[in-house]
Amino acid sequence: MGRDYPFVQELEFRPRGKYQRLLDELEVIFYLEPNLLEVLLKIDRRARGLTGLIEEALDSDENYARLYVSLTDLN
Structure with missing residues (x-):
């Protein structure tokens, strides 16, 4: 992850309600520095249709x- 730590804590959220049909999960990682908080988000979209299945198979269904x-x- 480009940091000096030998580990990272990742929080995974599974959507409910109206987002359940759109997303598989949202992953969040926090990096705290003395004057800055950096939040990394990985948005995993749910496969929809043939294009979505192909994107999921190629791991291109994720945005950062x-x-x-x-x-x-x-x-």
């Missing part, structure tokens, strides 16, 4: 996002 929260954002 990164969010940064600084101390100034919290103030």
